[in-house]
Amino acid sequence: MPSRANLVHDSETIPQLYLRALRQNPNQIAVHSDDQSITYHQLECLSWQMVRALQQQGLKAEDTVALLTSNRQEALIVLIAVQLLGLKYLSLHPMASPEDHTFILADASANALIIDDRNYGDRVPLLHNAVPRIMEIDGSSSRPGLIKQAATLDNTPMSPPDDPCAIYKLAYTGGTTGRSKGIIHTHRTTTTMVMQMLATYEWPECPRYLVTTPISHAAGSLLLPALLKGGTVYLMDKYSPEAFLNAVERHRINFSFLVPTQIYGLLDYPELSTFDHSSLALVLYGASPIAPSRLWQVLQTFGQVFGQLYGQAEAPMTISYLPQKDHLVDQPERLRSCGKVIVGNQVELLGADLRPVKTGEIGELCVRSPLVMEGYLNRPEENDKVFAGGWLHTGDMARMDSDGYLYLVDRNKDMIISGGFNVYPSEVENCLAQHPNVASSAVIGIPHEKWGEQVTAVVVPRQGSSCSEQDIITYVTQHKGVVNSPKKVIFVDELPLTAIGKVDKKALRAQHWSGQSRQIS
Incomplete structure (x- = not known):
C-alpha cells in the first residue's frame, strides 16, 4: 500500500462519506x-x-x-x-x-x-x-x-x-478457468465510483430510491450516492412487477435500478396500464445487455427516463454511461450502445498486440482509472494477465463509433449473463465432470427473449449410461445453485474440436447465434 507520510492528498473514505450523508439531513x-x-x-x-x-x-x-x-x-x-x-x-x-x-x-x-x-x-x-x-x-x-x-x-x-488506501471490500466473481476469484477494492475504488455516479447520472432533486435487487450487490452501490443526495431509500425484499408498480404509485418513487429481465416483466405485466408510474424520473439499468426492440418498447411505455450503466466487478458500475438524452426511439442503432466513457476513465479498444484498433473496428475494451481494482486476492498469475500492458482487460469485445459511443459485440471470456447474473461456464463444466454419467460437456449461452442468455449444457453421456435433462439440471442445482443450473441440455455423441484439440465453443454458439448483430444478449 502507498505510504501515508503525506496526508495532504487523502480523500474521504466510504465510512466518512456515510457519516457526511447521515448528518446532512438528520430529521x-x-x-x-x-x-x-x-x-x-x-x-x-x-x-x-x-x-x-x-x-x-x-x-x-x-x-x-x-x-x-x-x-x-x-x-x-x-x-x-x-x-x-x-x-x-x-x-x-x-x-x-x-x-x-x-x-x-x-x-x-x-x-x-x-x-x-x-x-x-x-x-x-x-x-x-x-x-x-x-x-x-x-x-x-x-x-x-x-x-x-x-x-x-x-x-x-x-x-x-x-485511510483511503486500506482494503475496503472483497468482491467475488466466478473464475473463467476454475473457482471464484476475490477482487480487492480499497476505498479509492468505491469513492471514485460514487463521485462518478453523482457527477454523471440525471438524479432527481430528492431521490426516492426503490431498491429491487440485492443491496449486497449492484443495487447497494447506489445507496450511498442516494443518501448523499438527501434521498429516501425504499427497500423491496421480494420483487415482482405488481409489487414494484404498487410501490412506485404509493410512494411516488422517482429513482430505481432494474436489470433487463425485470424490465421485460414490467412490459409483459397485464395490469401495467392500471398503475400510475409518472413519478419515475430516472431508471438505471445494466448488469446485462438489453434487447434494443424491448428498450424501444419500454421507452414508448415509460418515457425517456432510462439510463444505461456499464461496468464489471473489477471496475464497478461506472466505466461508461448512456444518458437519458441518447435514449431516442427514432435512433434504434444508438439504443444498442452502452454509452460514452465516463469522465475520469481512460478506455482503449486493444487488439491482440495490445495496440489500439481503428475507429469502428472491434477490440478488447480495456480501462485505466482510479475505479479499477487493486487486483485479485492471492492470484498473482491472474493479475499479470488482467493487467497486461498496464490496462485492466475487461474481456468484453467492443467497437467505438466516430462520435465516441461504445458498442459491446462479444465476450473474450466465456462468461454468460443470464437474468443479470454472471455464470462462468468452466465452473458448471467442472461440476458436470463429477457427474457419473457425463463423459464431457461444454456450457454456452444461447439467446433467450426473457433472460437475455440461457445457460445451455451440451453433454456427451458416458458410454453405456444414460441420463436425462432433468438429471443434469438437478445435479448442477444441488452443487452450484439455481443461477448456474442449465435451463436447457443438449445431448450429443461428441463435441466439436478446434485444430489444437480444444472444444470449439464458437462452432457450438454459431448454431444458435447466426444472424444476430452481436454475440451477447
Missing part, C-alpha cells in the same frame, strides 16, 4: 422498509450501536467479515456498521450454493459470517464449520441476535477509518 426519512421508517439521525445511532455489538463479538478493524443478507432495514444497519468499524467485508450471493459459500469463506480467510437468519437460517448449520464464527441478525429468545444485542448499547460516534 429526514432515510429508510423505509416493511412499512417502517427511520430518519437519518436514527440510522446513524442504530449503526453505532451495531458497531458496539460487533466489537462485543470480538471483531476489530481490518478483520474480514462475510455478509449473507436480504433487503431489510436491519441488514442496511449491519452493512453501514461493518464499514464504520473498518472491517473488510464481502457479500455472499443469496442464490449461490452452500458449497460455493464454503469455498469463498475459506479463500477470503473470513473471521466471521453475519447472516440474515430470518431469510437464510437454513444456511447456518450448513456453514457452521466453514468460518470461525457465525453471527445471526435476529437470533431467538434463547440466543439473542445482533439487533437485540445492539439495542441497549452506546450510540456515541467514534472516529471512522480514514
Whole structure:
C-alpha cells in the first residue's frame, strides 16, 4: 500500500462519506422498509450501536467479515456498521450454493459470517464449520441476535477509518478457468465510483430510491450516492412487477435500478396500464445487455427516463454511461450502445498486440482509472494477465463509433449473463465432470427473449449410461445453485474440436447465434 507520510492528498473514505450523508439531513426519512421508517439521525445511532455489538463479538478493524443478507432495514444497519468499524467485508450471493459459500469463506480467510437468519437460517448449520464464527441478525429468545444485542448499547460516534488506501471490500466473481476469484477494492475504488455516479447520472432533486435487487450487490452501490443526495431509500425484499408498480404509485418513487429481465416483466405485466408510474424520473439499468426492440418498447411505455450503466466487478458500475438524452426511439442503432466513457476513465479498444484498433473496428475494451481494482486476492498469475500492458482487460469485445459511443459485440471470456447474473461456464463444466454419467460437456449461452442468455449444457453421456435433462439440471442445482443450473441440455455423441484439440465453443454458439448483430444478449 502507498505510504501515508503525506496526508495532504487523502480523500474521504466510504465510512466518512456515510457519516457526511447521515448528518446532512438528520430529521429526514432515510429508510423505509416493511412499512417502517427511520430518519437519518436514527440510522446513524442504530449503526453505532451495531458497531458496539460487533466489537462485543470480538471483531476489530481490518478483520474480514462475510455478509449473507436480504433487503431489510436491519441488514442496511449491519452493512453501514461493518464499514464504520473498518472491517473488510464481502457479500455472499443469496442464490449461490452452500458449497460455493464454503469455498469463498475459506479463500477470503473470513473471521466471521453475519447472516440474515430470518431469510437464510437454513444456511447456518450448513456453514457452521466453514468460518470461525457465525453471527445471526435476529437470533431467538434463547440466543439473542445482533439487533437485540445492539439495542441497549452506546450510540456515541467514534472516529471512522480514514485511510483511503486500506482494503475496503472483497468482491467475488466466478473464475473463467476454475473457482471464484476475490477482487480487492480499497476505498479509492468505491469513492471514485460514487463521485462518478453523482457527477454523471440525471438524479432527481430528492431521490426516492426503490431498491429491487440485492443491496449486497449492484443495487447497494447506489445507496450511498442516494443518501448523499438527501434521498429516501425504499427497500423491496421480494420483487415482482405488481409489487414494484404498487410501490412506485404509493410512494411516488422517482429513482430505481432494474436489470433487463425485470424490465421485460414490467412490459409483459397485464395490469401495467392500471398503475400510475409518472413519478419515475430516472431508471438505471445494466448488469446485462438489453434487447434494443424491448428498450424501444419500454421507452414508448415509460418515457425517456432510462439510463444505461456499464461496468464489471473489477471496475464497478461506472466505466461508461448512456444518458437519458441518447435514449431516442427514432435512433434504434444508438439504443444498442452502452454509452460514452465516463469522465475520469481512460478506455482503449486493444487488439491482440495490445495496440489500439481503428475507429469502428472491434477490440478488447480495456480501462485505466482510479475505479479499477487493486487486483485479485492471492492470484498473482491472474493479475499479470488482467493487467497486461498496464490496462485492466475487461474481456468484453467492443467497437467505438466516430462520435465516441461504445458498442459491446462479444465476450473474450466465456462468461454468460443470464437474468443479470454472471455464470462462468468452466465452473458448471467442472461440476458436470463429477457427474457419473457425463463423459464431457461444454456450457454456452444461447439467446433467450426473457433472460437475455440461457445457460445451455451440451453433454456427451458416458458410454453405456444414460441420463436425462432433468438429471443434469438437478445435479448442477444441488452443487452450484439455481443461477448456474442449465435451463436447457443438449445431448450429443461428441463435441466439436478446434485444430489444437480444444472444444470449439464458437462452432457450438454459431448454431444458435447466426444472424444476430452481436454475440451477447
